[in-house]
Amino acid sequence: MAAVGTDRVAVRQRYMERAIPESVGIPAPAVSCWTTAxxxxxxxxxxxxxxxxxxxxxxxxxxxxxxxxxxAYSLLQPDTAARVRDAFPVVGSTASLAAEAAVCAQLLQTVVGGDNLVVEDQFRNWAEELRHR
Incomplete structure (x- = not known):
């Protein structure tokens, strides 16, 4: 999918600059590469x-x-989350810090809105991990 060019925007830099510090507790990481998603x-x-x-x-x-x-949607099943990380080694890398922080921020915002409550602890643990990277 990344090979397909587009002018469409799924995640805005402005959103990341606001949401990541607010929800994850770190400054928005620099995006090294924007791709189609x-x-x-x-x-x-x-x-x-x-x-x-x-x-x-x-x-x-x-x-x-x-x-x-x-x-993120695998965090309730640690074995599945580990398989996703193995299948997509970008997760956990320096290159994906901005993406992970943006996803984590989005999902923590859903928790504040009353959704994804069953995964709240896992999202918060992930945010803690991101703060230490």
Whole structure:
């Protein structure tokens, strides 16, 4: 997907500069590379055989955004989260810090709104990990 160019924007720099410090507690990391992303890769948007559903939010996002999103939605299942990290080694790398922080901020904001409460502790632990990277 990253090879497909677009002028669409999935994640705005301005959003990251506001949301990451507010939700994750660190300054917004510099984005080293913007790529085309689906921007909503989670298990409900994946089918067998492999297809991605729900494309209305696709566009440019920091490198690793889709992998970070799938990782975040795997945190309740540590074995699955580890498999996602193994399959997408960009997760946990310096190159994806901005993407991970943006995804984490987005999801922590959903918690404040009353959604994803079952994963709140995992999101907060991830934010703590990001603060130490």
């Amino acid at each position: 689906h921007a909503d890769v989670h298990w409900a948007n994946l089918t067998e055989p492999l297809r991605l559903l729900d494309w209305e939010g696709w566009g440019k996002a920091p490198k690793g955004f889709d992998a970070a999103t799938l990782y």
